[in-house]
Every structure is written in C-alpha cells, then in structure tokens.
Amino acid sequence: MTSTYVPLESTKFATNHQREWAKGLQAQITSGAKYAFVNADTPHELFHYMDVPLVTNQWWSAIIAAKQLSEYYFDYMETLGFHDRLARYSSLPLIAELEGDRERQPWGGLPKPSILCARQSADDHQKIFSLWAERTGAPLFLLSSPAVPDPHPEWWRLARSDWESFYGSDRLDLMVAEFEALVEELEKLTGRPFDHDGFARYMEAINEQERIFEEASEILASAPRSPIRISEQIPNVMIPQWHRGSEWALSHARRFRDELAERVRAGSAVVENERIRMMWIGAGLWFDTSFYSAFEESHGAVFAWSMYLPFAADGYIREIKGDPLRALAARVSAMNEQLHQPPWVNSWLVEQAKKYRIDVALMLIPEHDRFSGHGSLFAKKALEEAGVRVIEVWSDMVDKRQWNRDEMVARVSAVLDAVLAEKGV
Amino acid sequence: MPQPSPFESRRAAGSRLEHAFEARDRNQPAASLPRIGIFGNGFPETLVAAAGGVPVHLSMGQLSEKTAIDEIIEPFVDEEVRIFLNRLMNGEFADFLGIVFARDDAPALVAYQYACEWVRQGRAPAAVPPMFLWNLVHATTPAVERFNAIQAEKLFDFLNRIGLNRPDDQAIAEAAAAEGRRRKALERLGASGVSGTVAMRWRNAGRFMTAGEHADLLDAALGEIEGGARGGLRIGVIGSPLLSPASYELFEGFGTIVCDWQPWGAVWPGPGNDKLTLPEILRATAADPSCPRIAPTTAFRTALLDAVTEARCELVLCQLAPTDDTIGWEIPAIASALGERGIAFVNLGFREPDQDTWHERAAALISAKLEARK
Numbered sequence: 001m002t003s004t005y006v007p008l009e010s011t012k013f014a015t016n017h018q019r020e021w022a023k024g025l026q027a028q029i030t031s032g033a034k035y036a037f038v039n040a041d042t043p044h045e046l047f048h049y050m051d052v053p054l055v056t057n058q059w060w061s062a063i064i065a066a067k068q069l070s071e072y073y074f075d076y077m078e079t080l081g082f083h084d085r086l087a088r089y090s091s092l093p094l095i096a097e098l099e100g101d102r103e104r105q106p107w108g109g110l111p112k113p114s115i116l117c118a119r120q121s122a123d124d125h126q127k128i129f130s131l132w133a134e135r136t137g138a139p140l141f142l143l144s145s146p147a148v149p150d151p152h153p154e155w156w157r158l159a160r161s162d163w164e165s166f167y168g169s170d171r172l173d174l175m176v177a178e179f180e181a182l183v184e185e186l187e188k189l190t191g192r193p194f195d196h197d198g199f200a201r202y203m204e205a206i207n208e209q210e211r212i213f214e215e216a217s218e219i220l221a222s223a224p225r226s227p228i229r230i231s232e233q234i235p236n237v238m239i240p241q242w243h244r245g246s247e248w249a250l251s252h253a254r255r256f257r258d259e260l261a262e263r264v265r266a267g268s269a270v271v272e273n274e275r276i277r278m279m280w281i282g283a284g285l286w287f288d289t290s291f292y293s294a295f296e297e298s299h300g301a302v303f304a305w306s307m308y309l310p311f312a313a314d315g316y317i318r319e320i321k322g323d324p325l326r327a328l329a330a331r332v333s334a335m336n337e338q339l340h341q342p343p344w345v346n347s348w349l350v351e352q353a354k355k356y357r358i359d360v361a362l363m364l365i366p367e368h369d370r371f372s373g374h375g376s377l378f379a380k381k382a383l384e385e386a387g388v389r390v391i392e393v394w395s396d397m398v399d400k401r402q403w404n405r406d407e408m409v410a411r412v413s414a415v416l417d418a419v420l421a422e423k424g425v
Numbered sequence: 426m427p428q429p430s431p432f433e434s435r436r437a438a439g440s441r442l443e444h445a446f447e448a449r450d451r452n453q454p455a456a457s458l459p460r461i462g463i464f465g466n467g468f469p470e471t472l473v474a475a476a477g478g479v480p481v482h483l484s485m486g487q488l489s490e491k492t493a494i495d496e497i498i499e500p501f502v503d504e505e506v507r508i509f510l511n512r513l514m515n516g517e518f519a520d521f522l523g524i525v526f527a528r529d530d531a532p533a534l535v536a537y538q539y540a541c542e543w544v545r546q547g548r549a550p551a552a553v554p555p556m557f558l559w560n561l562v563h564a565t566t567p568a569v570e571r572f573n574a575i576q577a578e579k580l581f582d583f584l585n586r587i588g589l590n591r592p593d594d595q596a597i598a599e600a601a602a603a604e605g606r607r608r609k610a611l612e613r614l615g616a617s618g619v620s621g622t623v624a625m626r627w628r629n630a631g632r633f634m635t636a637g638e639h640a641d642l643l644d645a646a647l648g649e650i651e652g653g654a655r656g657g658l659r660i661g662v663i664g665s666p667l668l669s670p671a672s673y674e675l676f677e678g679f680g681t682i683v684c685d686w687q688p689w690g691a692v693w694p695g696p697g698n699d700k701l702t703l704p705e706i707l708r709a710t711a712a713d714p715s716c717p718r719i720a721p722t723t724a725f726r727t728a729l730l731d732a733v734t735e736a737r738c739e740l741v742l743c744q745l746a747p748t749d750d751t752i753g754w755e756i757p758a759i760a761s762a763l764g765e766r767g768i769a770f771v772n773l774g775f776r777e778p779d780q781d782t783w784h785e786r787a788a789a790l791i792s793a794k795l796e797a798r799k
C-alpha cells in the first residue's frame with residue numbers, strides 16, 4: 001500500500017529538466033537577455049516560437065512562494081493600500097516588483113521585461129499587468145476577451161475541429177488580428193521574421209504531444225485501479241506543457257505514457273485494495289502534497305483525477321486546418337473560461353467523473369479570485385446529480401496559514417466512511 | 426380647468442422622477458412601448474430606443490423572494506446579480522420582451538451566464554424572456570471596430586427576432602437626438618444646485634423610461650432655475666456601484682457631492698448614446714473610460730482624476746462593494762495622485778451589510794480626515 005508506492009522514473013526526469021531549464025532561463029535573463037513577462041492564459045506558443053524567453057506570472061509567483069516570501073509580500077501589499085480581497089497569487093510578482101528590494105527576491109529580482117502580455121479574461125488581469133507596466137515602463141500587450149454568447153456544453157467534443165463555429169468567427173478574427181500585431185512586436189524585438197510554415201509544424205508537434213497525453217489519460221481512466229498518485233500526474237504534465245512542442249516535451253510525454261502503460265500491464269496500483277476513487281478539482285495543494293495520499297491506508301481511497309492531464313488534450317488539441325494562427329486563437333480564446341464558466345465547467349467535470357469512475361470530489365473554491373471561482377456551485381450540483389459526493393473546500397481553508405490538516409482529514413474521512421458504508425464495506 | 430402653476434408642474438415632474446427612481450424597473454414609462462431589460466453599463470440604450478423599445482435597467486431592484494437558483498450563486502458574486510437572478514427566476518421580468526447584458530460590466534457577464542445555464546438545464550420558468558449578450562470590446566483598434574460592428578448587427582438580429590424593428594439610420598439619429606436632449610437636461614441638473622442626493626435619484630430615474638421622457642421631466646422639474654452653486658465642501662464619490670440615498674445623505678452631511686464618478690453615478694448615460702450614427706455610437710461607447718476593462722487601462726484612472734479635478738473636489742470618498750476585485754487595484758495610485766493635487770481622499774473601505782454600522786464608520790473616517798486637515 002502506501003509504504004510500497006514507488007515513484008515514477010518520469011517524475012525525476014521531468015523535475016530535473018525543469019531545474020536545468022530554470023537555471024538556464026535565470027542565466028539568460030540575469031545576463032540581460034530580452035524576455036517577456038506574461039500571464040498563464042496568453043499564447044506562449046508565439047513567444048516560444050520566436051525564441052523570446054518567457055517568465056510566466058503564475059510560475060514566478062510559485063517561485064516567490066517557494067522562497068517563503070508570500071506572507072511578507074501579502075503584508076506589504078496591505079501597507080500599500082491594496083485591500084485584502086484582491087487576488088493574491090496572481091499578484092505576488094507585482095507586489096514584489098513594487099516593493100523593490102531585489103535582494104529579497106529569487107534570482108536577485110527580475111530585470112525590466114521587454115514586453116508584458118495578458119489576456120483580459122479575468123477583470124483584474126489587466127489592472128495587475130498595467131500596474132506592472134507603469135512601474136517598469138515595459139510595454140503592455142493586452143488581448144481582448146469577448147465572451148462566447150452561446151456556449152455549447154460539450155466543448156471538448158466540438159473545439160478540436162469544429163472550432164470555427166464553436167468559438168465564433170468574429171471572436172477568432174479579432175484574436176488573430178491581435179496575434180498578428182503581437183507577432184509584429186516580437187519580430188521587432190528579435191529582429192527575426194515570423195515563419196508561418198515553421199509555425200504550422202510547431203503547432204502540429206503540440207497537437208501530437210497533447211494526443212500522447214490523451215492516451216495517457218485513457219490509460220489512467222480505464223485502468224482497473226489507479227496506478228499513480230496525482231502528485232506525480234501533475235508535474236509530468238505541467239512541465240512538458242510549459243515546453244510544449246519541443247523535442248524534449250514530446251519525448252517526455254511518450255516516456256510518461258509508456259511508463260503508465262507498463263504499470264497497468266504489471267498490475268501495480270497505488271492502493272492494492274482500491275475502494276474509493278476521488279477527484280481533486282482546482283489548483284494543487286503545493287504546501288502539503290502528502291495530503292493527496294492521506295486516505296489510501298485508512299479508506300482504500302485514492303485521488304485518481306486532477307485537471308491537468310485531461311485538459312492537456314481537451315484544452316489544447318486544435319486541428320490546424322492550414323491556418324496555425326487561427327488554430328492557436330481557437331486554443332487561447334476561451335482557454336480558462338472552459339475550466340471556470342457554466343455550462344463548460346460543469347459538463348466537463350461530469351464527463352470526466354464518469355470516465356474516471358469517481359465516487360468523491362474535493363472541490364477547491366477560490367473566494368478571492370472570482371474568475372476561477374465562478375461556476376463552482378453549478379459544477380457541484382451537476383456532479384452530485386451524477387452520483388458524485390462533493391466536498392467543498394473554500395480557499396481560506398487551503399491558505400497555508402490557516403490549513404488545518406487534521407480537521408480536513410476528519411471532514412473527508414466522514415464522507416469516505418459514508419461511501420464505504422453505502423458500498424457495503 | 427385651471428392650468429397648474431409652473432411651481433406645481435415643477436413639483437409634479439420632480440415627484441414623477443422620484444417615483445420612477447423608487448419603483449425602478451416597475452416604473453411605468455409614459456410611452457406604452459415594449460420594454461427591453463438592460464443589465465450593466467456599457468450598452469448604448471439608443472439602439473433599443475431606435476428599434477422601438479424602452480430600455481429599462483434591471484440590476485437595481487430589490488429582492489422579494491429567493492428561488493431555487495440561489496443555491497448555485499457563490500457568496501463572492503455581486504449582490505445585484507443575486508437579486509436579479511432570483512427575480513428573473515421568479516418570473517418578475519415576464520413582461521419584458523428581451524434582456525440585453527453588457528459583457529464588459531463584470532456583474533452582467535455572470536448574470537447572463539448563470540441565467541442562461543439555469544434555462545438550458547430546464548430549471549427556469551417559461552416567463553424568462555430571451556437574453557442577449559452585448560459583447561462590445563472596449564478598445565479602439567481597427568480590428569476591434571470591425572468586431573463591434575458585428576456585435577451591433579447581432580443585436581439588431583436579436584431585437585428583430587423578438588419583435589422590434591431593425592433600426593435604420595434615421596431611427597438611430599432620432600433616438601440619438603432624444604439622448605442629446607437628455608444629456609443637456611442632465612448637464613442642467615448638475616449645474617442647478619440641487620443636492621448630489623437628488624441629482625443621483627433624478628439621473629437614475631432615467632434608467633427606467635425613454636430618454637425623451639427623462640429629458641422632459643428633468644426640464645420640467647428644473648423649471649426656470651438657473652444655476653446656483655451650493656455651498657460647503659465639494660465632494661467626489663468613486664468606487665463600486667452605489668445607489669443608496671441614505672449613504673448620499675450621510676456624505677452630504679459634510680458638504681455637497683459635485684462629482685459622482687461611480688458606475689451608478691454620472692458616468693451614465695455613456696458617451697456613445699447621443700452620437701448620431703451607428704459607427705460613432707460604437708466608437709464612443711468603446712472608448713468610454715469609465716469602463717474598468719477599457720484598454721489602455723490607464724484611461725480609467727486618468728478620466729476619474731480629470732473628473733474630480735474639473736469638478737474642483739476638495740474631498741474624494743471611495744467606497745467598495747464587499748465583492749470588489751477590480752477597483753481595489755486602482756486605489757493606491759488614485760490616493761497618491763489626489764494627494765499630489767491637494768485633494769483630500771478617504772477610502773471608506775467595504776460597505777457592510779448592516780447600513781448603520783457602515784455609516785457610523787464612514788462618518789467617523791470622514792470626520793477624522795477633515796479634523797486632521799484643519
């Protein structure tokens with residue numbers, strides 16, 4: 001059982017690669033290379049393809065948090081006059097920048113970016129990025145984000161090839177025009193022209209990578225018992241996703257998929273006597289990852305699902321159709337809306353819960369990041385109607401300062417006890 | 426029959442405005458035209474008027490009774506959305522031909538999405554009218570202009586489908602002319618010397634009637650009075666949408682509100698409303714700096730600072746809805762810019778559910794600031 005769990009080889013490869021890559025990026029940036037500072041839901045593909053080093057807001061935020069600096073900056077944020085209900089994790093890098101003491105920051109601080117980029121999906125993204133632009137004088141490139149007025153619930157079925165009508169030609173035209181303007185900026189920045197054919201090949205490589213992840217997800221969903229923990233699922237998907245389309249990323253996706261297949265073939269399982277399958281809805285619990293395995297021994301309960309792996313396929317595979325920029329627009333134009341807005345989020349979670357044979361869902365509901373919190377209760381209701389028990393976990397409970405592991409274990413255990421009783425165990 | 430004296434007709438017009446403000450979307454406009462619901466700022470009402478409807482705002486009502494939809498509304502959703510959704514599912518808007526939601530007004534998008542989903546799931550009563558998302562993007566690039574023009578076409582298709590006319594150039598110009606009269610009347614209102622509290626009520630009364638009726642009532646209510654600055658400290662109000670006369674009265678205990686620059690203040694009607702052609706209406710609406718989603722983003726703060734400076738404010742009060750996640754990002758920069766201009770600034774923080782508690786705190790904060798400035 002728990003004690004005999006053997007981590008994947010792939011995980012080591014992934015984290016090593018990420019460490020090396022981060023070192024390389026640090027060396028590049030601190031030695032004065034031009035780089036972009038961008039939000040998570042922007043078209044990273046364009047920056048990667050144009051070889052513009054990229055620092056992502058959410059990733060840099062995690063690096064700051066890993067240095068145990070969040071609390072210091074949250075306090076500082078209040079002394080500046082920002083109220084305590086504003087989004088925190090997406091603004092940590094900004095606050096560090098405003099605070100200004102570079103020595104305190106990882107890497108001795110970030111130099112001024114050559115370009116900033118955000119999509120106006122959440123209402124506060126543009127505010128956060130424009131404060132950054134004001135502070136550093138770096139130019140800000142904003143991508144607009146009109147909504148999809150008639151969202152078909154089964155986005156994961158339609159968005160791969162029927163994306164033109166699914167996302168709407170007017171929205172795609174607008175996004176492509178904005179991409180073209182962004183590409184022009186990047187051409188100026190790098191002094192290199194954008195090669196459309198090469199970009200099409202790069203986009204094909206990304207689709208290929210995501211199809212490998214889709215196979216990996218099928219393996220996990222159909223395995224009689226869960227062969228790995230989600231704490232391993234997450235890095236093996238997220239890291240190659242940062243580097244999507246690169247040779248390393250594709251070969252890593254294959255390595256991961258093959259290792260999973262091998263485990264299933266060998267009949268290995270996280271829990272020998274698996275009785276309950278759970279899904280973890282929301283961002284990771286980065287400061288207490290062992291919580292993910294807390295119910296394996298006591299209840300034979302395993303977290304079998306986290307969004308990152310299945311989203312790699314559903315959120316990214318977009319048929320190129322001879323127009324790679326438009327296919328990229330289809331990927332980006334409602335990227336995180338699909339995870340956070342009804343009917344998309346509720347329909348998808350139910351589909352995934354059925355596919356993964358889920359009994360219980362732990363649903364993180366962020367209160368001070370409304371964009372990511374909307375639709376949570378729609379999703380909860382839909383899951384319950386599909387026979388899944390849902391445990392709501394509001395964000396203050398997963399705030400590191402207020403995290404009470406014992407209390408949370410007790411809450412979850414009570415639900416798991418009930419499920420076992422129902423199953424006659 | 427004896428003619429009413431000018432004084433009486435002035436009084437009658439004033440009380441019509443007061444009544445419309447109190448009744449909100451239940452107000453009966455003088456014109457018996459089909460009513461179209463509007464949720465959010467950022468939609469040029471002119472276009473509904475040009476199609477032969479009365480635009481009526483639905484985000485300012487009171488909660489009568491909760492319905493089943495309440496269970497899926499998270500606590501961080503804006504209060505006006507919760508009230509609207511419950512009322513909608515209670516069948517309270519059955520007499521509206523359709524409802525238009527302004528995407529760039531944050532609460533409106535959520536209201537639209539939650540309402541549509543409840544309908545899609547078959548949980549809504551039949552009395553829910555057809556709904557339309559007004560997707561206008563607040564920017565001024567050529568690509569955005571093309572996009573916004575398409576949104577106007579989609580709007581016209583929608584209005585046509587629910588039984589109104591497809592607005593032609595002449596109908597648009599006529600509706601814009603009525604908006605122009607309203608704009609002039611509102612300018613007079615601002616200069617008339619009535620209190621900021623009355624101005625807020627009389628202005629917002631216009632959200633529940635035609636622009637023409639609003640202009641007529643304002644003109645009648647203001648009568649012959651010409652100007653007349655009110656004395657006292659010149660106050661500006663900024664922050665989240667605020668509609669409470671009691672809060673206004675409290676603020677005006679310290680002076681006069683001369684600049685009301687919050688979403689339910691003098692930023693409405695939007696700058697596109699009285700432009701005479703569709704392209705101009707769209708362009709001006711898209712450039713409305715009071716939209717928190719305007720690009721470039723600095724336009725919002727610049728316009729706010731210009732407004733309070735032009736109004737010669739001596740004190741600016743900022744108040745926030747408990748769900749704010751946007752204006753809060755502007756506060757430190759606004760505070761320091763006001764400081765540089767020598768304008769006093771008090772951040773009253775979040776409004777509290779208990780009005781007395783919040784008013785007590787607000788009064789104490791304002792007094793302390795004024796005391797310190799002596």
Ligand code: SF4
Pocket residue numbers: 021048051242243244245246
């Ligand atoms: S694919 Fe990965 S390694 Fe290559 S440039 Fe992009 S981030 Fe760097």
Ligand code: SF4
Pocket residue numbers: 040041058283336339340372
């Ligand atoms: S929570 Fe949602 S919006 Fe935030 S980074 Fe994750 S996917 Fe993007």
